[in-house]
Amino acid sequence: MRFEQDNNETAFVPQDMVQANDSSWNGRAIMLLDLDAFFASVEQLDHPAWRGKPVIVGGSADARGVVSTCSYEARAFGVRSAMAAATARRLCPQAIWTPGHFSRYREMSRQVMAIMESESPFIQQVSVDEAFLDITPTAHRPESPVSVAMRIQRRVHELGVTCSIGLGVSKAVAKTASEADKPRGITVVYPGREAAFLAPLPTSRMSGIGPVAQAHLKDFGITTLGQVAAADPDVLRRVFGKNAEAMRARCLGADTDGISAGEPVKQVSNEISFAHDLTERADIEAAIGTVAAKVGRRLRLKGLSGSTVSLKIRYANLNVRSAQKRLPEPTNDEYVIAAHLRSMLGDLWHPGTAVRLVGCGVSRFDGEAPVQDSLFELEDEAPDASLPSEEQRENLKTATDMVRDRFGEYAVQFGREMRTRQNLTGSSSKNPADYK
Structure with missing residues (x-):
């Protein structure tokens, strides 16, 4: 365990000696818990034969994939998150590769967050593997924040994964401290030591x-x-x-940002990259339908409807163009969203142009003013007239949501999704929207 002491030196103290050396905490106490190499750690937990070996979770090296995360054994060879899979394979050819099991990661993440919530109701989850927690001592609960952090770390370890924790008087200090002693570390910056530590x-x-x-x-x-x-x-x-x-x-170390259980949602979005560039309109429209379906479902899960839709295209040369469009009324209907996106496609793409990525976003919730952050904004136009009736769409959305809620996101797949999934890179991010 690492402590920032008053004598401007850093000391490492055995965890079983912390209570005797701990001083009283004066002021706010914020901790940041960061799960160590989370995806890879879960894979090693579930596959005992992989423990102690380099494990990489990510997309295919032959299909433009990227590394989502990797075990510390793989990091010893220079492999890092967000690295091109082809580069990672060259650095560590003996690594064990897996595309990931994200429902399993979500399950483990929920268990970790439940441990944190049992210690304090003031939690802010940043991603699937990271969260802030306010453990400021109170008159009703005067326990040392260091002791609380140690107990949380121990309880997480009992789940079969490990975490590193930073503890300080602010979110910025806690976040920075959490990176100082990894893996399985706790770095404590006592009140008054923030500036010297940073x-x-x-x-x-x-x-x-x-x-x-x-x-x-x-x-x-x-x-x-x-x-x-x-x-x-x-x-x-x-x-x-x-x-x-x-x-x-x-x-x-003087920032005053507090713990927020839920920041206001400004946009719900999704994008997918392709292993092989798309050049046919039918394939691009299938991809648009796929990302629109994901966004529509996320909107409904969050109880949101938005009145601005955006389309993003990345070409084979890595250039990016985007457009957005204001709708006459808010929606969370993927059929309506996709229809508007298809009507925008001609302004961003011309036949034969190779497309590497397609993205969709919905914003402008609760009547807020639109944010002009795209290349240009299209005037409102009627969407595709071939849409199913509103009643048919509602029945279909309700039925598919019910099945997915019970059996998982891939329990129901339409033709557009199956067509698109055959050409994915297999990579994924830690965007919290993907795991809630």
Whole structure:
């Protein structure tokens, strides 16, 4: 276990000695739990013969797949999440490959979240394998946050997987600390030690400072979080715009963002990449129907209807174009969504053009103003006149939702979905929308 001490040194303390060395906690306590190599760990749990061996969960190396995650044994060879599967295969040819079993990951994730919820109701799940928890001591529950974090880690381990935990006074500190001692680590940053803990770390360690911002900061000679915290306000505004002071607060460990059980949903979306480029309109329309069906179901599960639909196309040359369209009334009906997307296709695609990815999004919930973030916005037009009647669509959606709720998402598949699934890369992400 790693502690940031008052003497500006980092100490590692055996977990069975923590109680004797723990000091009282003064202020808010936020922890971030990050499951270690989660998908791969579940696979090793379910396949004992794979334990101790390099395991890669991801798409096919022969079909433009990418690595979803990999075991620490595979990481020793340089394999990383989001790496092209072909590159991962070259680095670790002896690895065990699996496309993943996502219903199993969802099941394990729910068990982990249930453990966290049993310790505190203030939980914010970030993804299938990551969540914040507010464990601030109270008059009714004065227990040390360190003890709570240790108990959660132990209970997760009893499930057969491991986690790393960061503990501090803010979400930014907890997130950064969770990455300091992996796997199976707990890094505790006591109140008052935030700035000293963060200061020497590279800018890449802070959530919200991406590669572009890192490059801009480096142009000003800024490479550490401490330098960000001390930077001239004009410099930070040039890099972060209106978020300049919020980012300075993060780098000081002084951000005040609390735990939110559910951020407002701004868009529900889905996209799929293809192992082989699509060049025929019928294939692209089948893919549009597939992503629209996923989005429609997610909208209904969340109790949402949106009045702006968007279509995204990535071509074989990796260029991307998108368009959005305002509808006369909100919908969560995939048949209506797909019909509008098909009517937009001609503005983004011409016969013979190779397509690598198709995406669909629905936004503008509860009458909010539309967000103009696409290449252009299309005026409202009537969708495909060949749509089934509203009653027929409602009956079909209700029936398929009932079957999928009981037997799983792939219990019912239409021709468009079967046609599209034959050409997928087999890769998947950790987008929380895919696992809830």
